[in-house]
Amino acid sequence: AQTVTQSQPEMSVQEAETVTLSCTYDTSESDYYLFWYKQPPSRQMILVIRQEAYKQQNATENRFSVNFQKAAKSFSLKISDSQLGDAAMYFCAFNTGTASKLTFGTGTRLQVTL
Amino acid sequence: SAVISQKPSRDICQRGTSLTIQCQVDSQVTMMFWYRQQPGQSLTLIATANQGSEATYESGFVIDKFPISRPNLTFSTLTVSNMSPEDSSIYLCSVNTGTGDYEQYFGPGTRLTVT
Numbered sequence: 677a678q679t680v681t682q683s684q685p686e687m688s689v690q691e692a693e694t695v696t697l698s699c700t701y702d703t704s705e706s707d708y709y710l711f712w713y714k715q716p717p718s719r720q721m722i723l724v725i726r727q728e729a730y731k732q733q734n735a736t737e738n739r740f741s742v743n744f745q746k747a748a749k750s751f752s753l754k755i756s757d758s759q760l761g762d763a764a765m766y767f768c769a770f771n772t773g774t775a776s777k778l779t780f781g782t783g784t785r786l787q788v789t790l
Numbered sequence: 791s792a793v794i795s796q797k798p799s800r801d802i803c804q805r806g807t808s809l810t811i812q813c814q815v816d817s818q819v820t821m822m823f824w825y826r827q828q829p830g831q832s833l834t835l836i837a838t839a840n841q842g843s844e845a846t847y848e849s850g851f852v853i854d855k856f857p858i859s860r861p862n863l864t865f866s867t868l869t870v871s872n873m874s875p876e877d878s879s880i881y882l883c884s885v886n887t888g889t890g891d892y893e894q895y896f897g898p899g900t901r902l903t904v905t
Contacts, residue, residue, distance in 0.1 A: 709892040719880055721833075721896035728892075767832060771892060777823060777835040777848070778884075778894055 678703045680770050682781035689758045690789050696743075697753045697784045699768030708772045710744065710751045715783075716764040724766070727751065755786075763788045792817055792885050794897035802903045803873055810869045811900045813883035818863035820888045824856070827880040827899070836881075839866050873904045 679702045689695035701710070712724040727735045727744050735742050739759075743752045755762055768781040793816040803809050813822065820840060825833040836856055837845040845858040859867045870877050880901050884894040 711893055713896075719827075719899045719901070721882065721884070721899075723893050723895065726893050771894075773892060776892075777838065778825075778833070780832045780834075782832050 678705075678770060678772075678779050680768050680779050680781035682768055682784050684784045685782070686785045686787065688787040688789060689755070689762075691758055691760060693758055694754060694756045695758055695786065697755075697766050697768075697786070699751045699753070699781055701749050701751060701768070701770050703749075703770065703772075705772050708770060710742075711769045711771075711778070712740070712742070712751075712753045713767045713769055713780075714762075714764045715767065721767075725753065758788050760788050760790075762786060792819065792887050792895045794883060794885060794895060796881075796883060796897040796900050798900060799898065800901040800903075802905060805874050805904055807873055808869055808871045809873065809902060810867050811881055811883075811902075813866045813868070813897055815864045815885050817887065819885040820863070821886040822860060822866045823884045823886075823894060824858065824866075824868045825882045825884065827882060829878065833882065836868070870902065873902075875904045878902060878904045 681700045708729045710727045714722045725737045739756045741754045765783045767783045769778045771778050795814045797812045822839045824836040827833045835848050836851045837847045839845045839860040841860050857869045880899045882899045884896045
């Protein structure tokens with residue numbers, strides 16, 4: 677079975693600071709894809725960043741970057757220069773291809789304070 | 791990416807009734823997915839809907855309760871049948887554009903409350 681674990685139900689960060697959200701996963705597949713989605717109170721699921729397992733280089737998207745440790749099955753999200761608009765639920769997710777469902781973690785609620 | 795709309799955005803329904811949720815995509819896509827997000831919880835896949843074939847349901851979800859239609863490559867519906875308060879959730883559709891990307895893009899969700 678494929679599982680995704682987010683061990684931090686809630687995190688808080690001050691504006692302009694950096695925060696790291698943790699995610700671990702378990703799979704027997706060798707080829708897979710990892711994602712971080714953001715869900716603000718509007719409930720719209722927004723793709724933040726993605727990582728292909730076959731790529732060794734960590735993905736980055738502006739202020740968002742990941743630390744992908746394949747051997748440890750770890751996929752953490754770093755948010756730099758945090759902004760008030762970053763406050764949301766963040767879900768780590770995993771799939772094995774285009775026809776594959778997304779398996780989600782339980783989410784981390786991020787609070788951004790002044 | 792893809793732009794996805796859902797109707798209705800929210801509804802309050804009485805137990806025992808049914809609600810049909812529509813999902814419209816701005817481009818043709820092969821794979822459409824329906825997820826449920828119960829209050830304060832993560833997302834769980836209900837079923838995968840391919841155009842021209844029967845939907846494939848996940849364990850714990852059955853066609854009689856959640857019938858799905860996929861009449862063309864840009865549209866799908868999910869019906870929540872014989873509703874009970876336990877069906878109160880956000881229902882989201884998502885698509886994979888099939889252009890070599892593996893991420894899914896989500897609609898804005900339908901918030902359903904069953905009284």
